Amino acid sequence: MAISVQPETTPEREQLSAPRLRMKQAGSERGHFDGGWWPRSTDLVAELPALSSALKQWVGPVTSVSYHLDTWGPTARKVRVGDRTVRLEGFRFTDPHTITVIGSGSRSASLLVVPPEAPRDAARAALRSVVDEEPAASAAEILSRNGISPAL
Structure with missing residues (x-):
């Protein structure tokens, strides 16, 4: 008889798979962005399932x-x-x-x-800025204002 064991779902495990995403509220001024995303890596294929779902x-x-x-x-x-x-x-x-x-x-x-390697506090601030700041702010402006170098 085979026993099937499912991996335990913990808040930490769910948090690791959930996309780090903030979206503007419906009806808010759109501007350059509808939201902001802080991926965990530069592997778009690996990041896409969670982002797509969200x-x-x-x-x-x-x-x-x-x-x-x-x-x-x-x-x-x-x-x-x-x-x-x-x-x-x-x-x-x-x-x-x-x-x-x-x-x-x-x-x-x-x-x-937001670049995956961005420090956590700066990345979270940048995500908040995307939904709260003036709609005309560019990516470089938002990242720079939050202490993240926009250089590639």
């Missing part, structure tokens, strides 16, 4: 993600996320600290990306 209420099922090629490690052009195929579209002309997530019905979310 963004479902804003964009629906994710169909594509555009990103800056030099910000993320090498990645495939298409990946499976759950039961869907997601196109990953890398460009050099986009802001290195921004990704755009497109979902069903062409709904999209533009996110400021």
Whole structure:
């Protein structure tokens, strides 16, 4: 007789898998960003399932993600996320600290990306700034104001 053991779900384990994401409230002035995201790594494929799940209420099922090629490690052009195929579209002309997530019905979310290596307090402050600061602030301005070097 085989016994199936499921890994214990602890708040710490859930916290490690939950995306570090803040989104603006519905109806707030959009500006450059709809929210901010602090990924744990530069492996977009590994980060995408949790982000996709968290963004479902804003964009629906994710169909594509555009990103800056030099910000993320090498990645495939298409990946499976759950039961869907997601196109990953890398460009050099986009802001290195921004990704755009497109979902069903062409709904999209533009996110400021806080570098994974950013100190915790500075990263959290930057995420708060994205949703609280003036809409015209650029990624470099938000990161710099919060003590994070926006240089690649």
